[in-house]
Amino acid sequence: MNILVANLGSTSFKYRLYRFEGQQATAVAKGGYERVTDYGKAIDDCLAALSAGGHLKSVEDLDAVGFKTVFGGAITGCVEADESVEAALLASSDLAPAHNPPYAAGIRQFREKFPSVRRVALFETAFYQWLPEYAHRYAVPEAWYQAGVRRYGFHGASHKFAAERVAELLGRADIAEITRGLYQSGPRPVTGEPLRIITCHLGGSSSVTAVHNGVSVGTSMGLSPQSGLPQNNRVGELDSAAIPFIHRKLGLSIPEIERQLTKESGLLALSGVSNDVRDIHAAAKAGNPRAVLALDAFVHSIRHWIGAFWFQMGGCDALVFTAGIGENDTFIRESVCAGLSGMGVTLDPARNALSPIETDLTCGGSATKVFIIPANEELVVAREARRLLLAKTFAA
Numbered sequence: 001m002n003i004l005v006a007n008l009g010s011t012s013f014k015y016r017l018y019r020f021e022g023q024q025a026t027a028v029a030k031g032g033y034e035r036v037t038d039y040g041k042a043i044d045d046c047l048a049a050l051s052a053g054g055h056l057k058s059v060e061d062l063d064a065v066g067f068k069t070v071f072g073g074a075i076t077g078c079v080e081a082d083e084s085v086e087a088a089l090l091a092s093s094d095l096a097p098a099h100n101p102p103y104a105a106g107i108r109q110f111r112e113k114f115p116s117v118r119r120v121a122l123f124e125t126a127f128y129q130w131l132p133e134y135a136h137r138y139a140v141p142e143a144w145y146q147a148g149v150r151r152y153g154f155h156g157a158s159h160k161f162a163a164e165r166v167a168e169l170l171g172r173a174d175i176a177e178i179t180r181g182l183y184q185s186g187p188r189p190v191t192g193e194p195l196r197i198i199t200c201h202l203g204g205s206s207s208v209t210a211v212h213n214g215v216s217v218g219t220s221m222g223l224s225p226q227s228g229l230p231q232n233n234r235v236g237e238l239d240s241a242a243i244p245f246i247h248r249k250l251g252l253s254i255p256e257i258e259r260q261l262t263k264e265s266g267l268l269a270l271s272g273v274s275n276d277v278r279d280i281h282a283a284a285k286a287g288n289p290r291a292v293l294a295l296d297a298f299v300h301s302i303r304h305w306i307g308a309f310w311f312q313m314g315g316c317d318a319l320v321f322t323a324g325i326g327e328n329d330t331f332i333r334e335s336v337c338a339g340l341s342g343m344g345v346t347l348d349p350a351r352n353a354l355s356p357i358e359t360d361l362t363c364g365g366s367a368t369k370v371f372i373i374p375a376n377e378e379l380v381v382a383r384e385a386r387r388l389l390l391a392k393t394f395a396a
């Protein structure tokens with residue numbers, strides 16, 4: 001089975017082709033294009049490259065195209081990307097303006113060009129379908145909730161992959177199996193000891209997720225991807241009173257406030273240096289106090305969410321770091337885990353400094369294990385698309 005995973009940005013088109021032998025997936029080709037203005041041309045170029053590379057004889061060899069769609073309003077999970085999904089993406093663009101329009105356009109172009117190729121959407125909100133109501137409700141009027149104002153959660157593919165892999169590494173194949181099959185089977189009861197995992201996806205955008213017995217029970221992400229932790233240039237958590245306040249105080253319009261909160265906030269605003277943590281580290285080392293502040297605020301926020309989920313789950317068996325910062329930044333990992341020996345976390349600084357993947361980073365005897373799991377969101381999309389293909393009859 002051949003599944004193409006398309007990763008669409010506002011001006012980019014990246015792809016990875018997976019070949020499945022049974023459940024075993026191999027990424028056989030990958031590529032991408034920047035400064036894309038026409039997704040139709042990018043799709044043609046991608047299929048031509050896959051054909052020239054001998055990976056596909058024709059588009060007929062493609063069993064499906066999978067899309068890591070971000071936000072579909074009421075639509076979530078892993079679904080056939082039919083025209084209702086295209087419409088839902090466009091209708092929800094307000095809350096994911098950088099991601100939804102490119103996915104809607106890319107899916108439509110695939111449909112128009114190659115109607116026989118099955119299209120599958122895995123929503124970034126999918127992992128959070130089972131958040132308890134008390135964890136996804138905001139205390140807003142009922143009409144707001146009915147209009148869709150609630151906590152949705154994002155980065156679902158990444159957190160799901162990390163949680164599933166760590167359960168395997170901890171010898172809990174039963175829990176890994178629950179996480180793996182969630183979108184087909186839903187949560188399932190656990191007979192053995194409970195397993196409590198907190199996953200930290202720290203990258204261009206960042207979030208923390210609580211996973212109890214294979215199912216997410218909490219996320220730092222809220223209504224939109226500009227919530228929770230300070231993001232690279234998006235705001236993260238903010239008191240809602242700030243918006244009318246600054247509207248009156250500085251005379252900024254709502255669109256301008258929205259622009260500043262999504263483009264000029266987050267780590268960029270705190271540091272005054274960059275939206276890239278590597279640049280912020282360099283500035284901090286050179287003595288820039290705002291750069292130091294940005295790193296401190298980032299760590300503070302990560303610890304805030306970890307603490308909340310630790311308490312909510314009554315403990316934490318494994319703390320997981322993933323994505324660009326989580327996988328590479330020894331300082332952030334060490335700072336997040338500092339002073340927690342009383343709670344059962346004793347990071348081994350020498351091991352942490354080497355950033356070994358899929359290896360416990362703690363000293364012997366630490367009750368909570370700490371792992372780096374390399375992000376592999378494309379693989380999750382390909383696996384879920386395969387499961388949907390095997391389970392579902394698609395519209396002709």
Ligand code: ADP
Pocket residue numbers: 202203204205232275276277278323324325328329
């Ligand atoms: P996304 O896919 O969300 O754009 P990534 O997961 O690729 O992001 O993470 C990108 C971020 O990772 C960069 O903004 C950078 O701050 C951080 N990063 C990448 N490599 C390193 C590194 N070696 N040390 C610290 N941070 C890093």
